[in-house]
Amino acid sequence: MIETIDLHKDYRIGKVLFPALRGIDMKIEDGEFTAIAGPSGSGKTTLLNIIGCLDVPTRGKILIDGTNINELSSRRKAELRKTQIGFVFQTFNLIPVLTAYENVELPLVLLNLEPDKKKERIVAILEEVGLGEFIGRRPNEMSGGQQQRVAIARALVKEPTMVLADEPTANLDSTTAKEILALMQELNEKHGTTFIFSTHDQLVMDYSRRTINLRDGRIVEDKRKPKGPR
Amino acid sequence: MKLLNIAWRNVFRHTRRTIITAAAISVGLSSMIFMNTMMNGADKMASRNIIDFETSHLEVFAKDYYREEGVFPLDTIIENPRYIADGIKDIPGIKGITPRVKFQASISNGIDELPVLGMGIDIENDRRIFETGNSVVAGRYLQNSGDVLIGTDLANDMSLEVGSYITIITKDRNGTYNAFDLEVAGLLNTGHPLFDRNMAVIPIAQAQELLAIEEGVTEMCIRAIDEETLGPLKEKVSEEIGAQYEVFTWKEMNAAIFEISGFKRAGQFMIGLVVVIIAAVGIINTMLMAVMERIPEIGTLKAMGFTNSRIVRMFIYEGGIIGAFGSALGCLIGLLISIYLVHVGLDFSGLFENVDIVYPMKFIIKGEIDYVNMLYVFLFGILVSVIVTLWPVRKATKLEPVDALRHV
Ligand SMILES: Nc1ncnc2c1ncn2[C@@H]1O[C@H](COP(=O)(O)OP(=O)(O)OP(=O)(O)O)[C@@H](O)[C@H]1O
Ligand SMILES: [Mg+2]
Numbered sequence: 001m002i003e004t005i006d007l008h009k010d011y012r013i014g015k016v017l018f019p020a021l022r023g024i025d026m027k028i029e030d031g032e033f034t035a036i037a038g039p040s041g042s043g044k045t046t047l048l049n050i051i052g053c054l055d056v057p058t059r060g061k062i063l064i065d066g067t068n069i070n071e072l073s074s075r076r077k078a079e080l081r082k083t084q085i086g087f088v089f090q091t092f093n094l095i096p097v098l099t100a101y102e103n104v105e106l107p108l109v110l111l112n113l114e115p116d117k118k119k120e121r122i123v124a125i126l127e128e129v130g131l132g133e134f135i136g137r138r139p140n141e142m143s144g145g146q147q148q149r150v151a152i153a154r155a156l157v158k159e160p161t162m163v164l165a166d167e168p169t170a171n172l173d174s175t176t177a178k179e180i181l182a183l184m185q186e187l188n189e190k191h192g193t194t195f196i197f198s199t200h201d202q203l204v205m206d207y208s209r210r211t212i213n214l215r216d217g218r219i220v221e222d223k224r225k226p227k228g229p230r
Numbered sequence: 231m232k233l234l235n236i237a238w239r240n241v242f243r244h245t246r247r248t249i250i251t252a253a254a255i256s257v258g259l260s261s262m263i264f265m266n267t268m269m270n271g272a273d274k275m276a277s278r279n280i281i282d283f284e285t286s287h288l289e290v291f292a293k294d295y296y297r298e299e300g301v302f303p304l305d306t307i308i309e310n311p312r313y314i315a316d317g318i319k320d321i322p323g324i325k326g327i328t329p330r331v332k333f334q335a336s337i338s339n340g341i342d343e344l345p346v347l348g349m350g351i352d353i354e355n356d357r358r359i360f361e362t363g364n365s366v367v368a369g370r371y372l373q374n375s376g377d378v379l380i381g382t383d384l385a386n387d388m389s390l391e392v393g394s395y396i397t398i399i400t401k402d403r404n405g406t407y408n409a410f411d412l413e414v415a416g417l418l419n420t421g422h423p424l425f426d427r428n429m430a431v432i433p434i435a436q437a438q439e440l441l442a443i444e445e446g447v448t449e450m451c452i453r454a455i456d457e458e459t460l461g462p463l464k465e466k467v468s469e470e471i472g473a474q475y476e477v478f479t480w481k482e483m484n485a486a487i488f489e490i491s492g493f494k495r496a497g498q499f500m501i502g503l504v505v506v507i508i509a510a511v512g513i514i515n516t517m518l519m520a521v522m523e524r525i526p527e528i529g530t531l532k533a534m535g536f537t538n539s540r541i542v543r544m545f546i547y548e549g550g551i552i553g554a555f556g557s558a559l560g561c562l563i564g565l566l567i568s569i570y571l572v573h574v575g576l577d578f579s580g581l582f583e584n585v586d587i588v589y590p591m592k593f594i595i596k597g598e599i600d601y602v603n604m605l606y607v608f609l610f611g612i613l614v615s616v617i618v619t620l621w622p623v624r625k626a627t628k629l630e631p632v633d634a635l636r637h638v
Contacts, residue, residue, distance in 0.1 A: 049632050054631045054635070080535075081534065093529075093635075095527060097239035097242075098239070106531075107534050107535070110534070
């Protein structure tokens with residue numbers, strides 16, 4: 001479970017402090033499929049980065065399974081990212097010199113897995129995201145949608161407890177975006193992995209069970225619905 | 231998937247950039263190798279000239295002679311060379327012994343007079359341990375009293391040829407001027423400037439007569455069987471002949487020359503360093519670009535949980551691989567140039583025609599390859615590339631992951 005208590009983040013721009021988050025209180029249970037919505041500049045990326053241990057809040061607490069991650073050393077944070085957190089980026093961020101298979105293999109380099117098991121996992125997850133035939137392709141030989149699928153496979157291959165996706169569909173056309181969202185939803189149900197993604201796209205919100213709306217660094221709405229469209 | 235593997239692929243992400251960088255490194259390193267080969271070659275030629283013409287391996291002098299060798303002091307010479315020759319001839323490791331008489335003189339062709347170094351040699355013995363006898367390019371070696379060998383350069387300077395007559399003039403032990411008429415029996419081309427420009431070689435008996443030193447000689451030259459271990463042999467000879475004589479190795483007597491050559495090496499090193507700095511700037515630039523353009527990639531790796539040290543290592547491999555390519559290429563080019571230098575050499579004679587140089591060789595320098603040095607140069611190239619890579623990478627990995635990810 002992820003819990004934030006009065007989370008604040010100020011950015012310093014020259015001498016001025018700009019408050020990007022101004023008191024975020026929320027709880028996200030394990031296995032939830034949550035969208036963080038809001039207009040540009042509302043603080044979505046900032047919030048996701050703090051949850052993902054990439055950034056630190058100025059004030060307030062963030063608890064993952066009861067542990068205050070602010071208090072962790074950067075080494076322990078890296079450890080947490082290595083095992084518990086998968087990231088999906090708006091710009092895919094695949095390593096261009098590596099094939100789809102190798103990109104997915106990358107997070108496993110850090111884990112001590114037997115080679116056979118490693119291979120099995122990589123192949124399985126690539127099949128799951130529908131790239132069974134694209135294993136040997138480099139990023140520049142794939143479409144945006146395919147690249148994002150590789151990125152999702154890369155985030156999931158280490159079997160993390162949560163996947164954080166910052167505007168995962170913003171660089172994709174709407175059909176592809178739908179496919180990606182459906183895929184994430186499917187993986188969420190199948191693996192029970194918590195998915196938190198940011199968006200300002202209505203389509204994306206339609207898919208989520210829960211939408212947390214941000215405006216100017218505050219939560220203005222937190223709404224749930226029973227099940228998204230398939 | 232190993233880090234090395236990723237680094238390898240990144241090297242070929244910009245093949246042209248890699249090639250240019252490696253080429254810059256290789257130019258630097260091959261120049262270093264080139265210079266080393268030349269310096270070694272020059273030193274080797276100088277050493278050969280000294281050993282084969284001038285001193286052989288060891289020389290025995292009467293005590294205090296060597297200290298004033300420059301003025302050829304005839305009052306401190308070896309009065310009884312037989313005694314020394316007999317005393318040491320049974321020491322194992324000696325290949326041959328020959329006496330020589332060196333003196334200041336001048337020669338005249340009737341018109342011009344030139345100062346020369348006169349040298350009396352034992353006609354038979356001398357050619358057993360020196361190459362002088364094998365360097366006669368015109369005429370013949372010494373045979374009779376009244377014969378003289380002179381260098382080709384000296385012959386040119388004084389318009390002499392085989393069969394020409396010259397007069398040799400010197401002051402004897404008592405301070406009286408003495409002169410002999412001599413016939414040029416042969417011309418020497420040794421490659422040793424001293425011999426080719428400034429030397430008049432005559433039979434030893436005639437030199438002794440000219441100087442009024444009876445049986446005396448200025449030095450005894452000893453050739454060893456094993457050139458590398460002269461120290462112990464020197465000790466034995468020294469012990470055998472006693473304290474009224476002194477023994478020196480050819481290296482001791484030419485320390486000054488090899489000191490000059492130490493200077494040269496420092497110079498060579500400095501030039502090499504400059505070239506390497508140029509190459510290093512090239513690779514700094516390349517690695518700086520490689521790091522800068524991959525900052526978001528570094529951010530992605532960090533987000534995945536990659537530690538800084540892993541990321542640094544990846545770039546070090548990358549710099550190291552480029553460095554290894556450059557070094558290998560540099561060593562290859564250096565080797566090819568060196569092989570050319572060993573077989574053909576470089577002709578500096580035009581450059582130094584009118585300069586008097588103490589360095590004992592002529593200026594067609596043939597190279598001498600030092601493979602160990604080449605290995606060092608190779609490793610040096612890689613090391614420089616790696617060190618130079620550290621700086622931009624360390625800087626990039628210091629960025630927080632968020633900042634790295636946002637970087638465009
Ligand atoms: N490094 C930074 N330095 C200064 N201000 C920043 C920095 N990062 C974000 N901000 C500011 O903080 C606010 C929140 O930014 P954030 O990126 O979280 O918004 P967002 O909701 O993700 O917007 P978008 O939808 O455009 O991605 C914005 O006003 C932004 O200008
Ligand atoms: Mg954003």
